[in-house]
Structure formats: C-alpha cells, structure tokens
Amino acid sequence: MATLEIQGVQKSFGATKVLHGIDLAVADGEMIVVVGPSGCGKSTLLRIVAGLETATGGRVIIGGQDVTLREPKDRDIAMVFQNYALYPHMSVYENMAYGLKIRGLPREEIRARVQKAADMLAIAPLLDRRPRQLSGGQRQRVAMGRAIVREPKLFLFDEPLSNLDAKLRVQMRAEIKRLQRSLGVTSLYVTHDQVEAMTLGDRLVVMHGGVAEQIATPLDIWNRPANIFVAGFIGAPPMNFLAGTLLPGGTGARLDAGFEVGFLDGARVGPAGTRLTIGIRPEHVPPAADGPLKLTVDLVEPLGGETLVHGRVPSDESLTARLPGSMHPVAGAVLALAIQPAQVHVFSGETGQRLDR
C-alpha cells in the first residue's frame, strides 16, 4: 500500500502534445477515477504511471520512490486491461500465477495466493480452464485476480468494464468497489463512463484535451463544477447552459431568454453587462404555472418514473427538463418552468470558468 504522486507529467507524440502537465496526489488506499471523453489523454496518463509509456516531462512517485525511469516490473503495480489481455495458452491458474512465478515466489505461496484470490472472486471452479472457455464476465474476474494476487502497491484499471454488457457492468462495478475497499489498495481507474466514475471514485479527475479540468470528490464535482466542460460532462442528461449578462451590483443575471435570476449565494464581482453563462441541471427546472422560463417542446422521452422534455427557449437556446413521470406534454406545447435559484451555476461567458462570490 502506498501513495501515488504525479508531478507535472507531460507527454508529446512528435509535435502533438497529449498531456499538458498533470499534477495529482493520491492518498494511501484511495481510489481515483480519471474520467473524460476519448482522446483526452486519460489512458496515456495511466500508461505513464504503469511505465508502459515514457513521460516527456514530470515525475511519477509511488510510495515515496521516484519511479519515472523504472520499468513496469520494477514499480510494484498491477494492471487490469480493457480487453483483459489474458494469456490465451495458459489456464486461469497459470494466468494468475505467472507474475508470481517470474518473481520467484515459492510454489506453495503462489498456490495459496491464487486460491485466495480465486475464492474472493468466485472463480475457484474455473482455475483449470483456458480463457477462451470463459464468458466475458469471467475473463474480467480472472484479469482482476491476476492483479490481486500480486498484492501490489498500486492497482491500475484501464476501462476494465467497457467490453461487458450493461447489466454485467453494473454488477462488476459494485464488485470492484467492494474489493478495492476490502483490500485497501491505492487505485487509479480510467473510464469514459461518468456513472462509473461517480460511483467508484473517492475522487475524480475530469480530463479534457490533456488537461485535468477538475480534481475533487464526486459530489463536489456535481455541486461545484469548475468550468463549463466539467459541468456539461458530469450528469445525464447534461446541464443546460443559458447565456446572459451580469446585473449591476453582481446580484444576478439577465438572461437572453428574457428573464432574470438572482444569485442566492452572494454577488459576483464584475462590471454590469459582463457576459455570463448560467448553468442549470434538468432536474432543477420544475414546472410552475408562473415560471419565467418558457419552453417550446420539441421532443418528449417518457421514462416511466420521469419524463425528459427537450425544447427551445425564446432565445433559441436548447434546454432539457426532467419532469415527473406523470407529465406528458406534447410536441409544440409551451411549458412554463421555474428555475431553482439555489441550484444556479455561474460561469464566465468568456473563459467558461466557474465564478464564485
């Protein structure tokens, strides 16, 4: 068990810069999820930590030791791959034992460790099988087992669930969480799936274009997204954005959609008329007879427990509202919605950064 520190890690492939200096400190036993759209550099970051890729700049420190220049095998890490990467010609047992065998552990100890991990993952009956005789979920477990038996300082997960079907994914997600908790191994987990990120991570790193946009707990990120990208990336359906300008005194915003919202948490600094972007999540625009927000309905998605309504506001900006399942507006209708003032997020219209009081 150990801490992980990533200090100013940069990576370029030729002239293309894919990581612009990432800093991250992971506490002992903590599970950090790196989340972001494809191409944001999250996998590269993970591979640099693993030692499979060499950083162009910066340092990687595991358990207090600078491992930036070390080979993967000398970093005391274990990794679970997206496509499992099991050795096709070895049995499940041999797959799990291989790393230990190379490290020269005594036979008995290898047997004990593999058995223990297999029990933990409920794959003990499969130990003699070959990977091709296993289902996707079983292969995933074996891949996890291979990581667990090593008892490493650090677990690395590279989108381990993305090859599984939806139901299995939810199940394995819970299992990974439980295992990580009980083993208490520091973990770095990469995914593009925000639900996975929210449920698994003690803290998240939201990445975009080779930059860590925000590093915080899932709820912090949900409640106080650092910028428009994070606000739009976390949450489904995503947060709505409406353009507006700062009112004199910074106490609220005048929206292009034709009404004003006040800032309950305090005034923002800046000259009146400054361009702003106001963010409001779909669940925070409840229907209200006298609501100022007039939504012309385009598309209705009844989900049973709730109804998603997509439409346009008078400024021709699109907006999605999450309404009670009992409501079924028709396309073309105009709905009156309120805005819960306590749930308003304020971003700079220029930089997209969050503006706090």
Added chain:
Amino acid sequence: MAAHGTTAQGVVERSLLGTIGIHGLLCLAVAIFAMPIYITLIGSTHDVDTVGRGDVPLLPGAYGVENYVTVWTEGGGRSFRVPVHIMMWNSILMAVGITVGKIAISLLSAYAVVFFSFPGRMIFFWLIFITLMLPVEVRIIPTFAVITQLNLANSMTGLIVPLIASATATLLFRQFFLTIPDELVEAAKIDGAGPMRFFRDVVLPLSTTNIAALAVILFIYGWNQYLWPLLITSRPEYETIVVGISKMIGNGDAQSPWHLIMATTVLALLPPVAVVVLMQRWFVKGLVETEK
C-alpha cells in the same frame, strides 16, 4: 431423399449421371497419380530378370523381403552401392537439421525485427528479405566454392547450414508476431517478464501451430534437396537417398538391377509422403500461408 439432402445441396441439383461422372474422373485422376507408385511397388517385389525383361508384372512377386533386405543392408546400384540405411539416415539428418535450423533462426530474427526498435532494423529486414530472390540453385557454384574454402564439403554441417537461411520462414513468423495483441505484451511487462521470458513463455507457445505447419513444409523441402548434396558430397557416408537413387540409375543402362532401384525408390518416398498424409492439415496450412 433425406439421406441425399446433405450431399446434393449444391447450387443446382446435380443429376445422378453427373455425380457418377465426377466420381469417375476423380477416380481416374487418383489412379493416374498412383500408377507410377503401384508399378514401382510391384516391381520391387520381383527378381532382376522379371523386371529387366520388360515383362512389367502387375501383381506382387515373391522377392519382396529379399529385395528390401538387400537394399537396406547392402545397397544395389550397378556401379553405386551404398546401403539404404546409411542414405536414409543422412536424409533424415539433413531434413531435420534444415527444418530445426530454419525454424530456430527465423523465430529469433523475426522476434528481433518485430519486438524491438534498434538502429538498422529495416536494413536487416531487407537483407533477409532479399534472399527470397536468391534460391540456392542460382548461386550454386560460388556457394560451393565458399563451402570448400570453409572446409565443409563432405560434412553434415556443409549439407545443412547453407540451406537454413531463408526469408520465407522469417516472413511467416513476422506476419504472425504482428498479430499478437499489444495488451498481451504490456500485461507480460507488468507481470515482470523480460523479452526472452516473454518469447519463451508466450510467443513460442502461441506459435506452435505455425511452427508445426512450417515444419511439415520444411521437412519435405529438406528431404528433397538434390543439387546441393550432389555437389558437396562425394563420399558414400554422406550420400542422401534422393541423390543416391539418381546415382543408382546412372545412365539408365537396361542391365541395371531395376528391382533394387525400385525398392530403394519406395523407401525414399515413404517418409515425405507419410508426413504429408499424416499431417495433411498442417501441411495445407503451411503451404498456403508461407506463400502468401
């Protein structure tokens, strides 16, 4: 009708007559293919006079055992007498040597070219590739000169080593190595396997099918070598059987001990034909894939 269902599901239902015709033609082809072997096999069981008269028996004679024992222990050409057991052994050594040698050096060089990055990688690759264009027959005289200078004429080394470098096997392995997923290499790196360990524990076991297929092809290639052994062996103890038969025939004198030559031919055919028939699946795979 139901019983025919599986056999007659061609594009268009074929008439019974058509089917018989196809069987007839194929049987004829098989018969023509087998004919020379049959005549040879029968001839090898008769005595010298029966065969030499040109009677061409079509049924086995009484001298089978005697003839085979004679060629196996003493040999039987008119002016060339090397026991078949010596020639067979030499042929086996040569064929196995070429097979093992080619596979070994090709596996290693393909591994280097695929799994490493080093200065001159492409130059080496092309050096190997270019040898595709230089079959041994083309450079036979100068290669012979090299062998004499190295004092390797009349030796197993001289028979085998010049024939084990070839691009085909290297290219086949290279092609296969390129299909090994990157993640497998990465998993092995994290498990702590270095390049040679990965080669031994992962690459070799995964290559067994390809190795087997190639081994069949190369064994036949090695067994059937002719010009090279003809050139560099002049002593009976290094004689191989394919060249040996040609020497037994000599200038085709009618007075030759044909029955013994036939027996020797049958023995010379057995190993490669057995390999092809018994390992048909590997053989076809190896053939079709090495030539791609």
Added chain:
Amino acid sequence: MRRRVIFRGKLLPYLLLAPQIAITAVFFFWPAGMAIMQSMLREDPFGLRSTFVGLENFAELFADPLYLGAFSNTLVFSGSVAFFSIAVGLFLAVLADKQIRGANLYKTLLIWPYAIAPALSAALWLFLFHPAIGLFARIIRGYGVDWNYYINGGQAMLLVTIAAAWKQVSYNFIFFLAGLQAIPKSVLEAAAIDGASETRRFWSIVFPLLSPTTFFLLVVNLVYAFFDTFGAIHALTQGGPAKATETLIYKVYVDGVVNLNLGSSAAQSVVLMVLVIMLTAVQFRYIERKVHY
C-alpha cells in the same frame, strides 16, 4: 508494419538477428558477390591466372548457340510444365470442390505427390517409360511409335515435362481448391438464378475470381520449372540426348562442375539471378495490387 509496444534492448536484437544474418552473409551475399565478380573474369586453361574481361563472358554467352539452345529449351520446358500442371490442377480442384461424397478422401489421394522430390518423380516415370522395362514404353511401341527417349530429343523433353509437372499438379490443386472454397456461394447462387449454366458460371464467374491465384501459381510454377527440376533432368536424361533437355540451370551445373568453365558458369548464374529477380518483382507488383483491392 510496426508494433506500438516493443521491448527495450540495445544488444539483444542484434544477438537475435546474428545467426540468420551471419548465414545469409556467408552463404548468400558472399557467393552472389563472387558470382558477379567471377562473371567478369576469365581463367587461363590451367586455372592459374584470371584476367578481367568486363562483360565479355556475357557477350559470348548470348552469341553461343548452345546457350541460346538451353534458353529455348528452358522456355519450352517451363512453359509446358506450368501450363499442364496449372490446367490439370485447376480441373481436379473444380471436380473435388463439388459437393460429393468422399471429397476429403479424394483430396488426400491427390495431394501426396507434392511430397515427392523431382528426382524421385523422374525415377517413377522412368520405370514406366524406360525403353527396355517400361509398361507405357511397351504400349506406345505397340502403336508403332519408336519410343526411345535416350535417342529422341522430343520424347526426352516430353518425359521430363511429365515427371516435372506431375508433382506440381498437387501443389496447384491445393491452391486452386483453397481459392475455390473462398468464393462466396451467394455469388454462384445469384448466377444460377440468372440462368447461367454450370459451364458458363465457371468461365464467367469462377475463373475470373481465381485469376489472382492463377497468376500467382504461374510465377511459382515457372520458378519451380527453372530451378527445382534440376533433379528430374539430372536423373532422367542428364541434359541429353544431344542437349535436347539441357535447361539454363542444368547448363550452369555442367559448365561449372563438369567443364570447370568458371567464368561462363558465373555469368550464367548472374543471368539466372536477374531472371529470378524479374519474376519476383512481377510477383510483388501483383501482391501490391492485391493489397489495394
């Protein structure tokens, strides 16, 4: 062309390459270089001195009626071997590809001749066609033909062609069968629905689809006939009678080993190298095209 993930290692890759490179250098490049050098030298009758003569050996070669004879023999021989073995191989593959009972058995019974060395194939056919002991020789003579390939050059050429083509039929059969089995059945079914007869379907659909295979086999068979058939000729006719079956490769052997005319033999080797390189280049162009399709 290249893996993303590789191992680090400075010396190791060179060590791995060393055996193959060493053998290639000693037994491929050195001799090839020697051949090119020697082809421009001429030795005195006692082999004591050699003088540089430039391209004279080549000029002499192409002025030598014997060499030109070997050239035309090679063309006739290779052309016939390639044509017959491809035609018969294709015919048999088409038959065996039909869905009939025992197709696999036929397959096994048709591919084994591939295992037989050209020299052994020659021996087998010799037993059938030998003027004194051969069954076929007798039958042919029964029809009033004076069969004796030891005297008649045309007959000798026919016999070496049969012996050389026979085993190659199996090779072509294997490739054509693989090619036929790769043709999607739906294409043939569509043609059948369009009302094309079986023969017509073959010539208008199957044969064009097999053309890459056919072209590939043409090159391979030509290379085979150029070089690998040495054993068949050596065992059957030794280039005779009166050089009627002397091919280019056989002449290299005779001039270099029997007559010890090293300069000429080396020049002939160089000509052969050029021929192989040309054939290989043709094949690569075709492979390249195949990749683009």
